[in-house]
Amino acid sequence: MNxxxxxxxxxxxxxxxxxxxxxxxxxxxxxxxxxxTRDKVIKAAEDLGYKPNAIARMLINRSTGMVAxxxxxxxxxxxxxxxxxxxxxxxxxxxxxxxxxLDDADQLEMVMEQIFAYQVDGVIALTAHFEPDSVTxxxxxxxxxxxxxxxxxxxxxxxxxxxxxxxxxMLIDILVSHHHQHFLIMAGPKDSDVARARLNGARNALxxxxxxxxxxxxxxxxxxxxxxxxxxxxxxxxxPTAIICSNDSMAIGAIDEIRQNLGLRVPEDISVVGFDGIxxxxxxxxxxxxxxxxTYFMTKAAVETLINLIENPEVPxxxxxxxxxxxxxxxxxxxxxxxx
Amino acid sequence: MNxxxxxxxxxxxxxxxxxxxxxxxxxxxxxxxxxxTRDKVIKAAEDLGYKPNAIARMLINRSTGMVAxxxxxxxxxxxxxxxxxxxxxxxxxxxxxxxxxLDDADQLEMVMEQIFAYQVDGVIALTAHFEPDSVTxxxxxxxxxxxxxxxxxxxxxxxxxxxxxxxxxMLIDILVSHHHQHFLIMAGPKDSDVARARLNGARNALxxxxxxxxxxxxxxxxxxxxxxxxxxxxxxxxxPTAIICSNDSMAIGAIDEIRQNLGLRVPEDISVVGFDGIxxxxxxxxxxxxxxxxTYFMTKAAVETLINLIENPEVPxxxxxxxxxxxxxxxxxxxxxxxx
DNA sequence: ATAATAATTGCATTCGAAGTCATTTTTATG
DNA sequence: CATAAAAATGACTTCGAATGCAATTATTAT
Numbered sequence: 196m197n198x199x200x201x202x203x204x205x206x207x208x209x210x211x212x213x214x215x216x217x218x219x220x221x222x223x224x225x226x227x228x229x230x231x232t233r234d235k236v237i238k239a240a241e242d243l244g245y246k247p248n249a250i251a252r253m254l255i256n257r258s259t260g261m262v263a264x265x266x267x268x269x270x271x272x273x274x275x276x277x278x279x280x281x282x283x284x285x286x287x288x289x290x291x292x293x294x295x296x297l298d299d300a301d302q303l304e305m306v307m308e309q310i311f312a313y314q315v316d317g318v319i320a321l322t323a324h325f326e327p328d329s330v331t332x333x334x335x336x337x338x339x340x341x342x343x344x345x346x347x348x349x350x351x352x353x354x355x356x357x358x359x360x361x362x363x364x365m366l367i368d369i370l371v372s373h374h375h376q377h378f379l380i381m382a383g384p385k386d387s388d389v390a391r392a393r394l395n396g397a398r399n400a401l402x403x404x405x406x407x408x409x410x411x412x413x414x415x416x417x418x419x420x421x422x423x424x425x426x427x428x429x430x431x432x433x434x435p436t437a438i439i440c441s442n443d444s445m446a447i448g449a450i451d452e453i454r455q456n457l458g459l460r461v462p463e464d465i466s467v468v469g470f471d472g473i474x475x476x477x478x479x480x481x482x483x484x485x486x487x488x489x490t491y492f493m494t495k496a497a498v499e500t501l502i503n504l505i506e507n508p509e510v511p512x513x514x515x516x517x518x519x520x521x522x523x524x525x526x527x528x529x530x531x532x533x534x535x
Numbered sequence: 536m537n538x539x540x541x542x543x544x545x546x547x548x549x550x551x552x553x554x555x556x557x558x559x560x561x562x563x564x565x566x567x568x569x570x571x572t573r574d575k576v577i578k579a580a581e582d583l584g585y586k587p588n589a590i591a592r593m594l595i596n597r598s599t600g601m602v603a604x605x606x607x608x609x610x611x612x613x614x615x616x617x618x619x620x621x622x623x624x625x626x627x628x629x630x631x632x633x634x635x636x637l638d639d640a641d642q643l644e645m646v647m648e649q650i651f652a653y654q655v656d657g658v659i660a661l662t663a664h665f666e667p668d669s670v671t672x673x674x675x676x677x678x679x680x681x682x683x684x685x686x687x688x689x690x691x692x693x694x695x696x697x698x699x700x701x702x703x704x705m706l707i708d709i710l711v712s713h714h715h716q717h718f719l720i721m722a723g724p725k726d727s728d729v730a731r732a733r734l735n736g737a738r739n740a741l742x743x744x745x746x747x748x749x750x751x752x753x754x755x756x757x758x759x760x761x762x763x764x765x766x767x768x769x770x771x772x773x774x775p776t777a778i779i780c781s782n783d784s785m786a787i788g789a790i791d792e793i794r795q796n797l798g799l800r801v802p803e804d805i806s807v808v809g810f811d812g813i814x815x816x817x818x819x820x821x822x823x824x825x826x827x828x829x830t831y832f833m834t835k836a837a838v839e840t841l842i843n844l845i846e847n848p849e850v851p852x853x854x855x856x857x858x859x860x861x862x863x864x865x866x867x868x869x870x871x872x873x874x875x
Numbered sequence: 876a877t878a879a880t881a882a883t884t885g886c887a888t889t890c891g892a893a894g895t896c897a898t899t900t901t902t903a904t905g
Numbered sequence: 906c907a908t909a910a911a912a913a914t915g916a917c918t919t920c921g922a923a924t925g926c927a928a929t930t931a932t933t934a935t
Contacts, residue, residue, distance in 0.1 A: 203891055204893095217915075228914090247652060251890070252893075256920085266619075274615060275615035283638075286635075291635075294634045295622075296623060451819035454819070479795045543922085544921065554885045554886075557883090557885080559921095559923055569883060569884085569931090590920090596922090
């Protein structure tokens with residue numbers, strides 16, 4: 196129990212009267228050890244409080260059992276759930292999460308240094324700041340990478356994404372079926388891939404119905420930004436009958452701004468849709484019509500794709516899309532009678 | 536760049552025409568190396584793409600630079616923020632977070648095994664499932680531990696806590712100054728320490744004003760649970776004029792239930808207070824009167840306490856309380872005229 | 876120029892577990 | 906009971922960086 200003396204396999208070997216190899220073998224599954232020595236070793240190990248040192252094991256095995264998870268610190272709001280679920284799926288695969296947060300793109304270089312130094316088995320990235328160049332670097336070091344809700348143009352890295360296009364198509368179909376004709380898109384930050392994907396999804400879906408030029412305003416995914424940018428927009432422009440928000444937080448902000456400062460009703464005067472299916476979206480005051488991401492399946496898929504890549508490095512990069520699930524709340528109604 | 540050949544210090548040494556020791560010294564700060572060899576080594580290292588192997592370094596240094604963070608998966612809602620901030624403060628101290636989530640108490644044993652195996656430098660625990668026995672085990676392995684928003688009865692482990700008593704006193708003072716006399720406490724899950732601390736804080740604060748027996752109902756910290764337990768309570772009991780909720784999510788649930796199903800107004804008919812200061816608490820539909828935890832300072836304190844403990848193991852356990860900050864929203868009004 | 880001192884450098888060892896290989900013990904078979 | 910086959914065991918080496926120590930080189934003072 197002394198400060199400096201960790202109990203090692205040698206100590207146990209000595210106490211049990213066997214060799215260090217024997218001790219090691221007891222702790223490796225599927226290796227032949229006689230019951231007699233196994234018992235002796237287990238006994239000695241328990242007496243001394245021996246725990247195999249994973250660090251030493253890593254060194255010889257060349258595998259750390261650690262997966263780096265990179266998240267943007269100002270990420271989308273449903274990230275806690277995503278992180279918790281990723282962690283759970285990773286734990287099931289008998290690996291651990293080494294966590295990295297990224298405030299801005301500048302830190303990526305430093306984080307990558309760390310990741311290389313720690314010799315992680317693989318990387319799951321939930322961050323906007325991830326360039327094709329980063330991919331090359333990870334590839335050079337033979338570290339498998341899976342992107343979450345982010346795909347590279349050339350699909351050179353495995354990705355697991357929510358099908359934003361399909362989700363927005365469902366939302367916009369609903370709006371159109373309610374006779375809406377005047378839309379406003381409230382997009383997320385310009386440097387976010389998810390935001391861009393959703394913006395494109397919205398545009399394409401509108402285009403499919405013949406609406407060619409819809410106005411876009413940009414928030415930063417937050418409630419406050421939604422209120423501010425909608426307020427600024429409303430001061431100089433006629434209001435739409437439907438607002439398509441890139442996430443639920445902004446949709447909720449928009450609803451509050453409409454009700455409190457624009458003096459209108461949701462959904463009677465203006466319909467609002469969001470994206471994500473965060474828990475607040477179904478609170479009584481909002482009852483948002485939105486699309487929820489199948490987080491459970493997506494995180495599971497991300498982990499499984501990564502593990503597969505770790506075990507079979509030759510597997511080519513794969514992009515997996517998961518459909519969102521439409522949640523019909525009470526934030527969409529028939530477009531008010533048009534006066535033009 | 537071959538699969539099996541990682542670039543090691545020996546490779547660099549060979550390429551630079553120096554010894555492995557020299558290479559090692561270049562990457563250790565504060566060791567004397569001549570500019571000439573340093574340049575040669577740096578050049579060779581860059582050519583080969585050498586990155587020092589942290590695992591090997593850990594083995595000899597007996598320090599992994601990793602801090603285990605244990606969180607309950609069904610934790611309080613402000614945990615993402617706490618986790619992100621903890622991670623940031625830990626990164627500043629040049630350490631990394633190894634993440635563990637706990638679904639229930641049964642998993643603690645397994646998680647502890649992992650923590651010991653990975654030889655982390657310290658542990659920050661944000662979880663209910665942490666018994667005095669666990670403390671003993673960590674102590675036996677000389678692993679410093681800091682609890683976050685949890686204190687042991689005997690204060691044998693360092694803790695950083697929000698001062699729940701003080702926070703609830705402020706909230707209840709406000710309610711009392713608005714002439715409220717009929718209270719209902721909506722507590723969190725019985726197995727949560729934070730919930731228990733807040734319940735006690737509320738009881739004591741009420742006691743200080745002479746209110747001896749206030750009814751308590753129990754939710755599980757979630758919006759839905761608040762609605763359910765309030766609804767059940769309202770069916771058989773007269774309603775209070777003020778509800779003291781153990782967290783903001785439940786307070787919001789209570790408000791929605793009061794407005795939607797009990798047909799009453801907040802704050803005119805019933806006042807509601809929460810605790811935490813989550814972002815939704817200041818949304819227009821709720822404008823909750825609540826107490827926010829000084830997350831920034833608390834996480835910083837937790838990390839600093841831990842680092843101090845790592846560097847000076849003889850430092851005795853310390854409990855640090857941080858005062859919450861009162862946020863006066865619009866969910867408290869004067870008690871309606873009493874008819875009894 | 877020479878001695879005295881300081882700064883570099885390389886050799887060899889260490890950290891702790893795992894695996895190879897040769898040797899010994901056990902078990903099965905004729 | 907002898908022998909072949911199988912199982913168990915220990916000595917030794919490996920993983921990759923860090924460091925004490927001794928040897929070497931560079932610097933400074935005289």
